[in-house]
Amino acid sequence: MQIGIIGSGAIGLLFAHYLGKHHEINVYTRRESGAQLLNERGMELTFNTESLTTSLKATAKPTYGEEVLFIAVKQYQLKPIVQKLKEMPRKTIIFLQNGIGHLEFFSELSKHELFVGIVEHGALKIDERTVCHTGVGVTKLAAVHGESYVHKVFENEDEYFLFKIENDFHELLMEKLIVNAAINPLTALLRCKNGALFKNKDYQLLMERIFKEVYCLFPFKKGEASLWNHVNSICKKTAENESSMLKDIKEGRPTEIDAIIGSLLEKAEKMKKAVPYLTFVYYAVKGLEQEN
Ligand SMILES: NC(=O)C1=CN([C@@H]2O[C@H](COP(=O)(O)OP(=O)(O)OC[C@H]3O[C@@H](n4cnc5c(N)ncnc54)[C@H](OP(=O)(O)O)[C@@H]3O)[C@@H](O)[C@H]2O)C=CC1
Ligand SMILES: CC(C)(CO)C(=O)C(=O)O
Structure with a gap:
């Protein structure tokens, strides 16, 4: 399935690597130079002593055409993304932020299927195309409303990148x-x-x-x-x-x-x-x- 990942920081690149094993990934970057680098050289993930290169598509144009979107930017970077998503047809959107600042946007995005995710992995961005997976955890997801597409994301999930569905997003x-x-x-x-x-x-x-x-x-x-x-x-x-x-x-x-x-x-x-x-x-x- 086609998955969009907004943000090419530590979490965005970590998700791009693991989800990219079984899905077609498009990474949205903030700068054109970042997208160009990822398109030309792919991304690199270091884990224990291994270094793995993944090729992927990237763009700095916020077209957000995929049916599933993971948002992997910081809380204070969400506003322009939410403004754009408000105008888009219905999709599945998964917010991965720490904190609760994003709750205020949920009413504006009510036509979409919304999920929140808590990432318990450790990830450290090394440079514009490299992330180090510093600690294996799980990603816990809970629906705010909707659930149709999200299960497809987990098909063939990786042993080092497991998802767990929780019932109560607020909790x-x-x-x-x-x-x-x-x-x-x-x-x-x-x-x-x-x-x-x-x-x-x-x-x-x-x-x-x-x-x-x-x-x-x-x-x-x-x-x-x-x-x-x-x-x-x-x-x-x-x-x-x-x-x-x-x-x-x-x-x-x-x-x-x-x-x-x-x-x-x-x-x-x-x-x-x-x-x-x-x-x-x-x-x-x-x-x-x-x-x-
Ligand atoms: N790192 C970790 O181990 C963990 C992080 N989290 C949470 O995940 C979220 C992301 O964290 P992290 O990956 O570390 O953050 P980073 O700052 O490393 O990454 C965010 C990325 O998003 C980019 N960005 C900002 N706005 C846009 C936009 N409009 N379109 C495309 N890209 C954009 C930023 O670009 P630029 O560099 O130009 O600003 C940056 O590359 C945070 O809320 C954090 O709390 C949760 C658990 C663990
Ligand atoms: C759990 C913890 C504290 C791990 O460092 C974290 O989420 C963070 O640093 O933002």
Whole structure:
């Protein structure tokens, strides 16, 4: 089947490689030079000691003609893509972003079949055509509405690139949100790897305070102790990783702080709840972005 992948960053290239084994992939890039490079030389995926080249089609023209589209851009890059998709005939659209900023677009896209995906793989972009698959996980998908095409995407799925269907998209996003809220801003501010948040007792205390503030804002299905264990287990599994927020800060790029912590502050304000730790990390990361 023809699949469009919007964004040729770490996640876009990772998906292009694995889905490209059984589907025809068209990658949408932001710059013409990026598309040209991918068309001429293909993409490269490094995994353990192997390096694999995949040929694919790429374009910088946002034609979005495929029946299934994966959106693999950052939260703050979604708006122009959504504007374009609003005018297109019905398709299956899968959002892969961290955070919950994209929820606000769903009503505008109601004619499409919408899914959200949580990517639990580690992926690191090396250059414009190369991605390193740094950690094998799964991609969890849940329908916002619709389900006709998405199962076809998984035909012949790869053992290193499995999909799992979940029932409750809201719960799926919230569980990832609490993980990203607890880990990402602290690692960016403390300039530490994820593992330091459970190894260092003082960092662990800060992470727990943040976790508790988020836990009070939503009716999570999982109990507090079980979710706290989940957050710590992700920290351990990704102990050697730098979080995406730390990478963004180090590389002088905007972060996804608004979609992760900003949306939580809005919720707290509506509920009239004081969230001092979330407020602190929000403004501290915003401040760091300005220094970049
Ligand atoms: N990396 C990871 O391990 C994980 C990432 N995620 C989530 O996945 C999402 C994508 O992350 P990641 O791949 O790391 O991000 P990257 O910044 O590496 O990639 C995003 C890519 O999309 C491109 N882009 C932006 N706007 C457009 C557009 N209109 N059309 C085509 N391309 C566009 C960007 O181009 P340009 O470079 O010019 O801006 C960039 O190449 C994020 O929400 C992230 O939180 C989730 C789990 C793990
Ligand atoms: C799970 C975690 C924290 C892994 O680094 C992540 O999703 C991120 O860095 O954005």
